[in-house]
Amino acid sequence: MTDRGAALAQPLPVRLVGGLGALVLDVVQSLGRFGRFLVQALTYAVVPPIKVGRIAERIHFIGFRSLTIVVLTGGFTGMVLGLQIFLVLSRFGSEAFLGPAVALSLIRELGPVLCALIVTGRAGSALTAELGIMKISEQIDALTVMALNPRRYLIVPPIIAGIITFPLLTGLFDVVGIFGGYLVGVELLGMSEGTYFGEMQTFVDMSDVMTGFWKSLSFGIIVTWVCTYKGYYCGHGAEGVARATTQAVVLSSVLILVWDYFLGSVLP
Amino acid sequence: MIRVTGLRRAFGAQEVLRGLDLEVASGEILVIIGRSGGGKSVLLKHLVGLLRPDAGGIFVDGTEITRLGRSALDRIRERYGVVFQGGALFDSMSVFDNVAFPLREKTRLRAADIRQKVDEKLAQVGLEGMGGKNPAEISGGMRKRVAIARALVTEPEVVFFDEPTTGLDPILVNTIHHLIVELHRKFRFTALVVSHEIPEIFRIADRVAMLHDGIIVDSGTPEGIQGSTNPIVQQFIRGEIESVPAGR
Numbered sequence: 001m002t003d004r005g006a007a008l009a010q011p012l013p014v015r016l017v018g019g020l021g022a023l024v025l026d027v028v029q030s031l032g033r034f035g036r037f038l039v040q041a042l043t044y045a046v047v048p049p050i051k052v053g054r055i056a057e058r059i060h061f062i063g064f065r066s067l068t069i070v071v072l073t074g075g076f077t078g079m080v081l082g083l084q085i086f087l088v089l090s091r092f093g094s095e096a097f098l099g100p101a102v103a104l105s106l107i108r109e110l111g112p113v114l115c116a117l118i119v120t121g122r123a124g125s126a127l128t129a130e131l132g133i134m135k136i137s138e139q140i141d142a143l144t145v146m147a148l149n150p151r152r153y154l155i156v157p158p159i160i161a162g163i164i165t166f167p168l169l170t171g172l173f174d175v176v177g178i179f180g181g182y183l184v185g186v187e188l189l190g191m192s193e194g195t196y197f198g199e200m201q202t203f204v205d206m207s208d209v210m211t212g213f214w215k216s217l218s219f220g221i222i223v224t225w226v227c228t229y230k231g232y233y234c235g236h237g238a239e240g241v242a243r244a245t246t247q248a249v250v251l252s253s254v255l256i257l258v259w260d261y262f263l264g265s266v267l268p
Numbered sequence: 269m270i271r272v273t274g275l276r277r278a279f280g281a282q283e284v285l286r287g288l289d290l291e292v293a294s295g296e297i298l299v300i301i302g303r304s305g306g307g308k309s310v311l312l313k314h315l316v317g318l319l320r321p322d323a324g325g326i327f328v329d330g331t332e333i334t335r336l337g338r339s340a341l342d343r344i345r346e347r348y349g350v351v352f353q354g355g356a357l358f359d360s361m362s363v364f365d366n367v368a369f370p371l372r373e374k375t376r377l378r379a380a381d382i383r384q385k386v387d388e389k390l391a392q393v394g395l396e397g398m399g400g401k402n403p404a405e406i407s408g409g410m411r412k413r414v415a416i417a418r419a420l421v422t423e424p425e426v427v428f429f430d431e432p433t434t435g436l437d438p439i440l441v442n443t444i445h446h447l448i449v450e451l452h453r454k455f456r457f458t459a460l461v462v463s464h465e466i467p468e469i470f471r472i473a474d475r476v477a478m479l480h481d482g483i484i485v486d487s488g489t490p491e492g493i494q495g496s497t498n499p500i501v502q503q504f505i506r507g508e509i510e511s512v513p514a515g516r
Contacts (some may be wrong), residue, residue: 138356145350146370147315147342 024076036121037232038225054157060121063165064226067172068090071211074111074173078180081105085181086189095185099196100203102181103174107204107212111174112166113260116219119169124227127158128248131231132241140232150208155232174212178189207261215216218263219256226252269294269313270426270458273388275324277310286482287324297452297459299469301493302479303504308462309353311479312394312430315460316350327352346374349419349457353434355411357403363390364399367478370488374422389417393447409440413447419452429461433468441465445472466505470494476503482483 010018024187085101131154134140143150178200227248234244270292277285284307302308313319315326317333325332336344357366367386373375377385390396392427396397403411412432419427428447433441445465449472452459463469470476470490477487477499486498487500493501502508 024378133359137354137359138352139358141313141318142350142352142358143358144318145345145348147339147345150374 009124022255030241033233034229037229038159038221041151041159041225041228044149044152044156049152051152051157053172054153055160057107058161059165060155061126061163063169066119066122066165066169069118069122069147070169070173071117071176072103073114074176075180076081077110077173078102078106078177078182079184080180081110081177082184082189086185086191095191096195096199098140098181098185098196099178099193099200102185103178103200103204104208105130106174106177106181108206109260109264111177112215112219113169113256114211114221115173115216116256117253119166120223120227120249120256123179124252125245125249126233127224128234128245131228131265132234132244135145135232135234136241143166155228158228159219162224164220166223167216170216191214207268214267215260215263219258222255222259223252223265226255226262269329270460271327272311272315272417273325273327275311275326276312276322277307277314277319278322284482285314285321285324287314288479288483290477292460293475295456296456296474297448297461298474299461299463299473300479301464301466301469301476301504304464306325306479307482308479309430310427312428312460312462316348316428346422347425349422349424351412351415351419351427351432353431353432355403355415357411359403359416361403362399363395363401363403363406363414366403366414367399367421369395370418370422384423386417389421390414392451394443395447411420411442412436416444416447416451420455420457423455424457426458426460429459429463431462431464432465433465438468440493441468445469448472457477463505466507467494477489480504 064236081102086095086098086206089095089097089101128217131140138148140154143153182193182196186193186196230244230248231241232253234240270290272288272290275285275288275290276283281496288307288311290311298389300308300311308318310319312335314321317336317468321334324334326334328347331344333341333344356369357363358369362368362371362385368382371382371385387396390399393416395410395417398406398410398414403414406414416429416432432448433444436444445468448459448461449459460480461473470493473490475487476490476493477484478493478496478498479485482499486496488496494505496502
């Protein structure tokens with residue numbers, strides 16, 4: 001009798017328990033492999049040889065090539081915030097607080113989260129697809145049989161690049177967003193420039209900036225970790241790559257939001 | 269010398285290798301023939317350490333490699349060159365950079381020496397002046413030749429060819445076979461070629477082994493295999509369709 005035949009011969013409750021056990025084992029195994037993947041990558045990141053050229057190329061790919069979209073979305077996010085917050089504050093006669101409200105929303109929350117989501121869509125998905133195609137066309141195997149560690153070439157550089165570029169891109173997103181709020185609040189709705197920026201200096205302190213920094217740094221790790229993992233272990237053929245890319249974007253986005261809540265609740 | 273003993277490997281319920289035994293002598297060209305899906309590429313992946321067997325052993329000059337750690341296995345792999353079925357060229361690099369890659373990463377050669385070696389290797393495979401092209405810009409036959417150049421640039425002791433002529437026209441098939449023989453004569457590497465180019469492959473082989481249903485069913489000289497009395501070998505060589513059960 002085949003394994004499947006033997007399994008079907010079992011009573012239903014036994015089969016259910018068996019199925020549940022197999023599912024739990026599968027989940028635990030996947031989580032273990034997922035965690036080990038990051039630990040190994042971070043270990044290789046500090047143990048020579050460090051592939052500086054590959055890291056620079058990945059910084060260019062993740063960071064430099066995301067500049068336009070980050071500036072564009074940052075600017076419009078700031079403008080929307082400026083408009084909506086102004087409308088709310090004007091009901092209470094507190095328009096003077098528009099500057100700090102826009103700045104705090106961007107620096108603490110929207111900057112890191114939106115920037116990470118946008119970079120996931122632009123660079124994260126491309127990372128997964130690129131690695132997936134390398135996997136199915138045996139390019140990763142080619143590196144392995146050349147006695148080269150594929151993770152040093154393909155996983156470590158994007159993760160280091162993520163750690164470097166995400167905080168920088170988030171900083172840019174915040175600055176452009178604050179300027180967008182200025183355009184709407186000051187240039188369009190007639191607020192005084194001194195009030196917009198002056199109140200901002202009063203209410204925004206270094207702990208807010210650091211909250212945004214730690215968030216963006218951790219998002220950089222999460223996005224590159226998830227996207228490289230999904231590409232490295234993608235399934236067969238074009239369908240496998242497509243599925244891995246979708247999973248990478250969805251999982252990255254969900255983890256960004258979950259981790260954002262967690263950090264938001266523990267950081268000052 | 270490579271010796272494989274009792275190699276077993278299953279993927280789920282499907283047993284692909286079922287106690288396979290094989291020997292590859294130093295300096296010979298051993299061709300493994302067999303039907304598609306018979307386990308030839310799986311065997312090759314075990315030999316280069318990309319897969320680990322469920323049971324059995326692979327001995328390279330007496331060292332059992334299936335239980336080696338990464339760094340020890342890498343020392344064995346440094347003696348290998350592998351030509352993958354699809355070439356496995358890095359599509360983000362030019363032809364030149366693909367061939368230069370193992371030298372840049374594994375040796376301390378100066379840039380000028382690397383350039384000289386790569387140009388020499390590209391000339392040997394008939395691709396002089398093509399170094400600046402991208403893999404996507406060249407034909408399938410050229411990609412195979414670039415893959416051969418990349419596999420040989422580090423002057424390995426053992427070269428594995430995984431179906432090096434699949435998907436090529438008959439003239440290109442003979443060109444690649446001729447190239448393998450010529451390079452083998454020049455560099456005296458041990459070659460293990462997985463192929464089902466019958467009968468062309470018999471012209472380049474020192475020895476042929478027939479893999480069927482997860483085991484080697486027959487092996488010998490090309491003449492010996494062609495004269496084999498084993499019905500599976502004869503059926504494969506003649507390309508006969510399996511007998512259809514009566515009543516259908």
